[in-house]
Amino acid sequence: MAKAPPIEPMEQFLIHKWIPGPSFDLGGVHFDMSITNSVASMIAGAIILMAFFALTARGQIVPNRGQALAESLYNIVDRVLVTPIIGPHGRPYIPYLFTLFSVILVLNLMGVLLSFGHLFGQTWSFTVTSQLAITATLAVLTFFSIFFLGFIKHGPKFLGLFFPSGMGVIGATLMAPIEMISYFVRPITLAMRLFGNMLGGHVVMNLFGSFVVALGLMALTGGIASLAIVPSALSFGMIVALSGLELVVAVLQAFVFVALATVYLNEVVNFGHGH
Amino acid sequence: MAAETQAGTAAEGASGGLPQFDFHWWPGQIAWFLIIFFGVMAFMRFFAVPKVGGTIEAREGKIAGDIADARRMKDEADAQAQAAAVEAAKARAGAQKVAAEARAKAQAEIAARLAQEEAKLAATGAEAEARIAKAREAAMANVAGIAADTAQAIVTKLTGKTASAAELSAAAKG
Numbered sequence: 001m002a003k004a005p006p007i008e009p010m011e012q013f014l015i016h017k018w019i020p021g022p023s024f025d026l027g028g029v030h031f032d033m034s035i036t037n038s039v040a041s042m043i044a045g046a047i048i049l050m051a052f053f054a055l056t057a058r059g060q061i062v063p064n065r066g067q068a069l070a071e072s073l074y075n076i077v078d079r080v081l082v083t084p085i086i087g088p089h090g091r092p093y094i095p096y097l098f099t100l101f102s103v104i105l106v107l108n109l110m111g112v113l114l115s116f117g118h119l120f121g122q123t124w125s126f127t128v129t130s131q132l133a134i135t136a137t138l139a140v141l142t143f144f145s146i147f148f149l150g151f152i153k154h155g156p157k158f159l160g161l162f163f164p165s166g167m168g169v170i171g172a173t174l175m176a177p178i179e180m181i182s183y184f185v186r187p188i189t190l191a192m193r194l195f196g197n198m199l200g201g202h203v204v205m206n207l208f209g210s211f212v213v214a215l216g217l218m219a220l221t222g223g224i225a226s227l228a229i230v231p232s233a234l235s236f237g238m239i240v241a242l243s244g245l246e247l248v249v250a251v252l253q254a255f256v257f258v259a260l261a262t263v264y265l266n267e268v269v270n271f272g273h274g275h
Numbered sequence: 276m277a278a279e280t281q282a283g284t285a286a287e288g289a290s291g292g293l294p295q296f297d298f299h300w301w302p303g304q305i306a307w308f309l310i311i312f313f314g315v316m317a318f319m320r321f322f323a324v325p326k327v328g329g330t331i332e333a334r335e336g337k338i339a340g341d342i343a344d345a346r347r348m349k350d351e352a353d354a355q356a357q358a359a360a361v362e363a364a365k366a367r368a369g370a371q372k373v374a375a376e377a378r379a380k381a382q383a384e385i386a387a388r389l390a391q392e393e394a395k396l397a398a399t400g401a402e403a404e405a406r407i408a409k410a411r412e413a414a415m416a417n418v419a420g421i422a423a424d425t426a427q428a429i430v431t432k433l434t435g436k437t438a439s440a441a442e443l444s445a446a447a448k449g
Contacts, residue, residue: 010292010293010294011294013293013294013295014294015294015297015300015304023303029302030299030302031302031303031306032299032300032302032303033303033306033307034303036300036303036304038300038304038307039303039304039307042307042308042311043311045311046311046314046315049315050315050318053318053319053322053323053326053327054322057322057323057326057327057330058330059326059329059330059333060330061330061333061334061337063330067330070323070327071327071330071331074323074324074327074328074331075331078328078331094324094328095316095319095320095324096316098319098323098324099312099315099316099319099320102315102319103312103315128308130295131295131304132293132295132296133295133300133301133304133305133308134304134305134308137305137308137309138312141309141312195295199293199295
């Protein structure tokens with residue numbers, strides 16, 4: 001009788017080296033540029049993304065399905081976020097925000113849709129956005145780009161962001177540290193939100209998947225243990241339901257990340273107009 | 276495979292918890308991610324965004340232009356219809372005037388012809404009456420002659436004498 005594999009919901013997040021690459025030290029940091037399962041997933045995601053837009057951006061006045069999908073994705077960033085929140089001054093930032101949105105979206109969706117599991121001694125599915133290193137990079141890159149853009153556009157006046165108006169000098173000075181904390185916690189919340197959402201859903205799905213196998217194998221031993229087929233089937237139903245939920249989460253988290261980035265960018269672009 | 280196992284043990288040894296906190300892989304992953312991210316961004320900046328966004332704008336411009344064209348054409352058609360209506364009204368008025376004139380002319384002609392005919396009839400009537408009167412007078416004159424002749428004949432028959440013309444005419448008038 002087959003033995004149930006150990007339940008290891010964290011194994012899916014392990015990084016494996018696929019193709020050894022150069023490694024070097026820079027400023028005391030060791031860079032291992034090997035192609036890992038994580039890097040391969042990123043490259044696959046980038047290829048999927050670029051192929052999708054290369055094939056669908058046909059420039060027809062009457063779009064076909066693919067072009068309509070590409071335009072809908074673009075309009076999520078342009079017509080739903082940037083134009084209503086920032087206005088016409090937000091147009092130059094659309095390429096960055098759209099890249100952010102589509103990269104997070106494709107990496108999130110790959111984690112849900114390309115769950116081939118374990119085949120030929122290798123785990124094929126990998127959710128890049130469940131790596132804190134990646135979500136933190138995205139959050140830090142986005143947050144500090146916006147922060148420094150504020151200084152480039154407005155100079156030292158931009159520090160006025162931390163001094164709420166209409167509170168007097170003492171009140172504003174007292175509020176400044178609180179404002180600063182709430183401002184600089186943004187990259188952490190951005191990174192943790194995406195990371196946590198991707199991590200949690202995948203762990204739960206993996207656990208239910210393990211239950212299906214473990215309880216199913218137990219049921220095969222016969223006798224009273226056959227009843228274990230019921231929780232096994234229930235766990236399978238849970239996986240089906242969670243897959244749907246994870247699809248929603250994958251799209252929603254990409255949207256939320258870009259929506260927050262747009263709101264933060266608005267403070268910089270329209271600084272002094274809406275405060 | 277060896278590298279894989281080594282990575283796996285390294286991950287478990289690093290934190291004992293989440294593999295994501297195995298910082299050994301962070302720099303390489305971040306460097307690769309940034310390269311790929313900015314590659315995709317260049318693609319978006321120079322191809323996808325201008326193409327997709329440009330198409331959406333072109334479509335909106337086309338729709339707005341078409342609607343403006345349609346509105347302009349409708350206005351033109353309305354103006355033309357109005358001009359046509361004005362022209363038709365003018366033509367109708369003209370036609371009515373011409374008809375009225377023709378009617379008046381015809382009636383005048385009829386009246387003139389009627390008067391002419393009546394005058395001609397009256398003249399013919401008067402002439403006929405004159406002729407009748409003359410004929411009657413002539414007839415009456417003949418009657419006196421006939422009476423005298425008759426009296427002559429009677430006198431001659433009765434008396435055997437012929438009466439004078441003066442006597443005869445006095446007797447005839449008698």
